[in-house]
Amino acid sequence: MDCQEFRENHLSYVDDTLPGVELVRMQMHLTECPECARHDATIRRSLMLFRNLPRIEPSSDFSQKLERRLREAKLADSVAMRVSRTRRLGAAVTVSSAVMLAYIGFSLRQVDTPQDIVLPPVVALAQSADVQMVSSPAPEMIAAVPVGLPLWTAALFAEQTSAHFASIELTSAR
């Protein structure tokens, strides 16, 4: 065994985790190499110093302080739980409201745009091509103005002019 191998295995040697054969080889090297023997002694002595450092003890008020901190932690946890529960409830309300609104909106859309609208039949009358347009106002209108009748009645009469002319045409045809 050379010094490099000894140093590489030294951790396990100090911790006593080497297999028997390796352990014997390490011990053999120690007897042959004063440098490695010194290294081994230095490591072991320094470790002993460190392991013998005094242990410190918790201060007298350690338990009281810990109890206080645990109480605070419990309180903070319960507050956080309440907040999260409220948030969860809020989220549930929001989601259900959104679903309800969506449903209402969808229903209204269905009412506004019915798929099958049945319209009543429309009877259209074709305008006859030979009807002469009257350029002058209807005689009822002319008659109405001097008598002092209000104009809206005249307008009513005017609406009936086409029917009036139709009846005149009918009479003249006879």
Next chain:
Amino acid sequence: MAITSRKQAAQIQPQGATVREQLRAMDDSGVVSAFLGGEERAFSELVDRYQTRLLNFIYRTIGDREKAEDLVQEVFVRVYRHLHRFDRSKKFSTWAYTIASNLAKNELRNRSRNPLVLFQAVQKNWQDDDRPLQFEDSTSRPDDMYRKRYLREIVEESVAKLPEHHRNVFILRELEGKSYEEIAEITDCNLGTVKSRLNRARNSFAEIVAPYME
């Protein structure tokens, strides 16, 4: 799992006065189960078992006693809050040390970002009042006491000089007696890294301390 915990808690309940003793006789896993089953006193048992060990581990890592106590309390608060999430197929002590190690690491990181805190911590480290005095034996001669005290200071300073990731592994192994596997789990490193760091830490520490040992 919860049913088992409740059963264990129920087994504890009737004896009343001897609950503490029963808890003391249990291993960590039993105490954890009892706590999860509703036995609040089980938590005190965990605190009793680990407060000194965790305090020394953190104190040796960060070198500030007051802050170390504060961090140990934080470890227990976290344990209390998250114990229900703890994977009980693993060792409780490894979990507790992992929390402690992470908190100590964060503390050192914060200090390196804040030179004022670093200075205060170093200053505090030099105050004798903050240091444990048990190292001295009152029956020893004064010069012997002085030599021991001086040596202790040298050792503490030498540990503080180690790089943080070496120091962490070194303390877990040499002070807390953790196995390589446990250290690997606590520090989230592989086994090879743990061994290599430990070997380097031992060599560096011995190099620093050696002149004072002769």
